[in-house]
Amino acid sequence: MDIFRKTAGNERAFTMIYVETNSIIGSENLAFEEYFLKKEDIREPVLMLWRNRPTIVVGAFQNTHEEICEEFVKANKIDVVRRTSGGGAVYHDLGNLCFSFIMEHGDFTNTDYSAFLKPVVEALRGMGIQAGINGRNDLVLGNAKISGSAVRIYKNRVLFHGTLLFSSDLEILSRALRVKQDKLVSKGIKSVRSRVTTIAEHLSYDMDVLEFRERLLQALFGESGGKEYEISLNERREIMCLARDKYESFLWTYGKNPPADLTHGKRFGGGSITVKASLKNSRIEQIRFEGDFLGCMEMKDIEQLLNGVVYERDAVSRVFEELDIRPYFGTITKEEVVGCIMGDDRI
Numbered sequence: 001m002d003i004f005r006k007t008a009g010n011e012r013a014f015t016m017i018y019v020e021t022n023s024i025i026g027s028e029n030l031a032f033e034e035y036f037l038k039k040e041d042i043r044e045p046v047l048m049l050w051r052n053r054p055t056i057v058v059g060a061f062q063n064t065h066e067e068i069c070e071e072f073v074k075a076n077k078i079d080v081v082r083r084t085s086g087g088g089a090v091y092h093d094l095g096n097l098c099f100s101f102i103m104e105h106g107d108f109t110n111t112d113y114s115a116f117l118k119p120v121v122e123a124l125r126g127m128g129i130q131a132g133i134n135g136r137n138d139l140v141l142g143n144a145k146i147s148g149s150a151v152r153i154y155k156n157r158v159l160f161h162g163t164l165l166f167s168s169d170l171e172i173l174s175r176a177l178r179v180k181q182d183k184l185v186s187k188g189i190k191s192v193r194s195r196v197t198t199i200a201e202h203l204s205y206d207m208d209v210l211e212f213r214e215r216l217l218q219a220l221f222g223e224s225g226g227k228e229y230e231i232s233l234n235e236r237r238e239i240m241c242l243a244r245d246k247y248e249s250f251l252w253t254y255g256k257n258p259p260a261d262l263t264h265g266k267r268f269g270g271g272s273i274t275v276k277a278s279l280k281n282s283r284i285e286q287i288r289f290e291g292d293f294l295g296c297m298e299m300k301d302i303e304q305l306l307n308g309v310v311y312e313r314d315a316v317s318r319v320f321e322e323l324d325i326r327p328y329f330g331t332i333t334k335e336e337v338v339g340c341i342m343g344d345d346r347i
Contacts, residue, residue, distance in 0.1 A: 027247035085150035088292035095167035123219035144197035264343035270331035294330035
């Protein structure tokens with residue numbers, strides 16, 4: 001729990017606050033996250049454990065239409081929502097438990113967020129679940145994934161959240177998500193179903209997802225103690241308005257997809273990037289970045305810097321010279337981003 005003690009500060013008691021959403025609706029749970037991320041008067045680390053009814057949660061920078069099997073999703077009444085953090089699309093149901101850590105965190109130049117996963121790993125191992133950290137943001141049992149995670153930064157605060165596939169319906173998961181073949185090939189696997197497993201499959205004793213939730217909560221609170229945050233009626237009303245106005249809006253979930261003069265894409269170790277740009281008089285008039293890269297800040301900062309720049313390698317490269325792109329693109333390098341924008345084979 002070092003990451004939380006460091007956040008709380010050595011000079012004061014280490015106490016974690018727990019927020020109970022009392023909701024299984026994806027738009028509402030995402031609104032709870034955003035509300036407490038931006039609630040700067042809470043100095044202590046915040047923990048949320050929550051579940052969604054069948055829902056696909058797409059990453060902040062993904063093209064929703066390309067990530068879901070729309071006919072299957074509609075036929076099975078699966079909700080679709082977009083979160084504010086990067087990474088790939090995930091399927092939630094009531095057999096999946098989500099965790100969220102929200103805290104003050106001053107240094108965002110480090111793209112290794114495994115410190116946030118260690119308390120979860122320790123808690124799982126305390127239950128006899130031999131989970132490990134693998135790749136850029138995954139928890140695994142053996143070679144199969146049980147969790148993905150992502151990060152969102154707001155001012156000097158960070159939201160780190162992830163999934164735990166406890167007893168999810170993996171058949172529905174594999175049919176609801178559309179995963180690009182290049183992603184499967186890059187991971188050396190044949191299908192979505194073959195790369196995931198559930199925690200329940202690996203238990204030597206009976207436990208349902210609600211008991212799992214309680215044991216995880218006790219384990220995460222065990223060292224620090226904790227207290228539940230009492231949400232006022234006004235706060236809940238504000239959160240519900242955020243859910244309705246933002247997370248349930250078609251524009252937020254599906255976005256605008258204006259025509260582009262050029263589209264370039266490539267998969268890197270840190271995720272995929274697709275660049276879509278419109279040009280006018282050999283200059284970038286409008287550009288946007290899509291993909292499952294692990295960005296944790298809004299891409300509009302980068303996109304605005306590129307608008308009006310001559311569409312030529314040296315000019316584009318100069319935009320990135322003094323810029324730390326790690327909070328925007330994770331482990332993907334400046335050279336890789338520039339190469340993707342230019343659509344050449346130097347990357």
